[in-house]
Amino acid sequence: xxxxxxxxxxxxxxxxxxxxxxxxxxxxxxxxxxxxxxxxxxxxxxxxxxxxxxxxxxxxxxxxxxxxxxxxxxxxxxxxxxxxxxxxxxxxxxxxxxxxxxxxxxxxxxxxx
Amino acid sequence: xxxxxxxxxxxxxxxxxxxxxxxxxxxxxxxxxxxxxxxxxxxxxxxxxxxxxxxxxxxxxxxxxxxxxxxxxxxxxxxxxxxxxxxxxxxxxxxxxxxxxxxxxxxxxxxxx
Numbered sequence: 001x002x003x004x005x006x007x008x009x010x011x012x013x014x015x016x017x018x019x020x021x022x023x024x025x026x027x028x029x030x031x032x033x034x035x036x037x038x039x040x041x042x043x044x045x046x047x048x049x050x051x052x053x054x055x056x057x058x059x060x061x062x063x064x065x066x067x068x069x070x071x072x073x074x075x076x077x078x079x080x081x082x083x084x085x086x087x088x089x090x091x092x093x094x095x096x097x098x099x100x101x102x103x104x105x106x107x108x109x110x111x112x113x
Numbered sequence: 114x115x116x117x118x119x120x121x122x123x124x125x126x127x128x129x130x131x132x133x134x135x136x137x138x139x140x141x142x143x144x145x146x147x148x149x150x151x152x153x154x155x156x157x158x159x160x161x162x163x164x165x166x167x168x169x170x171x172x173x174x175x176x177x178x179x180x181x182x183x184x185x186x187x188x189x190x191x192x193x194x195x196x197x198x199x200x201x202x203x204x205x206x207x208x209x210x211x212x213x214x215x216x217x218x219x220x221x222x223x224x225x226x
Binding site: 004041042043056092096101105107 | 154
């Protein structure tokens with residue numbers, strides 16, 4: 001049972017480069033989301049999806065794009081990387097029913113130089 | 114808006130000491146409350162949860178009670194172990210729409226032998 005799988009675990013980008021962080025879940029969860037974790041700020045929601053074909057913005061969406069073509073996959077695209085996007089990124093998924101827990105991937109540590 | 118406030122760390126304890134990590138919240142409606150734990154280099158794992166007032170969540174010797182009158186969800190453990198060293202996040206999940214998770218800033222616990 002893989003749960004939520006994120007790749008890569010580590011990445012270094014140069015300013016202006018683009019890349020895609022991958023996230024896949026095998027639990028048939030309807031909801032998926034991306035968070036970034038920064039020191040002293042906890043986790044902040046970037047984008048989320050309530051089902052295939054449906055996405056919406058969270059608290060800090062600027063500079064990121066998402067799509068959800070299948071239930072399993074929810075990639076996060078950085079369009080033109082900036083040093084301010086240096087962070088640890090977590091993907092999460094959950095069922096849509098109330099009071100259910102969210103499951104998290106192991107994270108991607110991204111450094112933009 | 115919805116928010117979670119938890120005590121700043123690090124919290125440094127000796128093995129077998131009593132642990133309390135304070136967490137208070139502000140929310141419209143009746144959120145579910147969670148404690149997540151993050152061990153070094155790993156993603157977040159659910160530690161315990163409570164879904165309504167006066168519920169007590171418990172797991173691995175940790176406990177927290179959903180106190181609506183004081184809007185609190187303090188984490189306690191009677192006797193900590195070195196293996197409990199981690200970062201602990203208090204979070205609420207709003208029970209409307211996407212049911213997004215709102216996290217506190219995290220509290221690092223360091224337990225020495």
